[in-house]
Amino acid sequence: MKAVAKETHTRGVNYELMEAMAQIAREKSVDKTILVETLEAGLLSAGRKRFGQTANIEVKFDEPSGRILMKLTRRVVEDAEDPAAEIDLEEAQQYESDARIGQDFVQELTLEDLGRNAIAAAKQVLVQRVREAERERIYEDYHDRVGEMVRGTVQQVDRGNIYVKLDRSEAILPPREQIARDRYHQGDHIKAYIIAVDKLARGPQIILSRTHPEFLRRLFESEVPEVAEKIIEIKGIAREPGSRAKVSVLSNDDKIDAVGACVGIKGSRVQAIVRELGGEKIDIVPWSQDAVVFVTRSLSPAKVLEAQIVEAEQKILVTVADDQLSLAIGKGGQNARLAAKLTGWKIDLISKSERDRQKDFERRSRIDIEDLEAAGPKLREKLIRAGIETVQDLLRAPMEEILAIQGIGEKTAERLIEEAKELQERRGRELAEEVARAAAAASQQASLEGAAGEQSSPVAEGTPAEEGALSGQDDAAPTEPKPEEAVEPEESGGDAREETRSDAS
Incomplete structure (x- = not known):
């Protein structure tokens, strides 16, 4: 005996469940098939919790009409011992007067028959499955996009973390991957670089970065067509995010100047990148296979007088003019440090006067x-x-x-x-x-000169003209030690050079 299933009313609990499913499908962009399968599995589980684990329950979701059809099939017996699989004849005849022992009795079920606790459990199963489906979708969509630059909108800034809306997904920009000068607010547009997609993360799976050296490469690709088309190749990048960067470039076309193309007319291209990075200074260096030439160029804007490879110590000894030493070292050793990172060489900076003294000592030794x-x-x-x-x-x-x-x-x-x-x-x-x-x-x-300056001359008592001549000599006396004073910047420069050597290495 079979009973015709009645239309389940989409009100009350049923209506809430349908609305929740529709909202999830819209917001999470989850395949409807997954939702239907999950809903059916959830209701089946709820039904078995209500009637027993061995209950023969059939659940079917009619998507076009939005109806949920549920049927419970039990065997009609005189006295039921297993309520999950059997029904008393007397109880069966209350639903169907012609019910007989041995027949299969099919009972229609509604969501209300399952109880509110069972429905809540079904909803929880649905939500959990949707979350898993969403995570799988995000991973499938983005795990092949690691290394790409993306554009998004800031959704929220919480405890230093910036949450970014990317199309149908959410990403996170942690504090360690942010440029110090960055200040973003809700609704701001943002560019960043995908460094990882974590399938097991509890929060957003997509991890972004604005400090990664490759982010700078992607910015050049977006601003310089020749870089995107591989006509100009970026050979290396050294960055101290938010402060300064050095980029080595090589043109694969002899007719195109790599540095000029990256800089753009009146610096338009590189300035667009500088603005995106919050004022980070960018040095564009022509790449060279010759290590000496490459290191010389990488120390720009300082002008190098001489560079020599010291094979025994795997370093390059670079000589600059005395007045160029501080420029070559840079603030806090930054210029030399970035040059060493860009070229892969340990750079030892030295002033010309110090180098001349070294050469003289080596010659005499x-x-x-x-x-x-x-x-x-x-x-x-x-x-x-x-x-x-x-x-x-x-x-x-x-x-x-x-x-x-x-x-x-x-x-x-x-x-x-x-x-x-x-x-x-x-x-x-x-x-x-x-x-x-x-x-x-x-x-x-020095002692003799000091004593001579302190002695009083008998001529001081002479004519005013003589006194004036002597006072003129006294005024000129302090200028005599100037050559000795000029050595002091060399000494301080030498100290700075020693510090920079360790930094650059």
């Missing part, structure tokens, strides 16, 4: 291999052919390399090294004595 008395003419020639031209070269060379030279045994090598050490120590003492004598002479000269 040099001891030619000919000065070794323990080495005869033929042995010296063999050492020179092996690349050992000075005593310093000999002391730096590994013992295995020295023993590899024909005619040199272990004892000879030890004798050569011992004499080389003695010669170097002797030369060191001589240079130290020269420095001490020069310092003493300079101190004595």
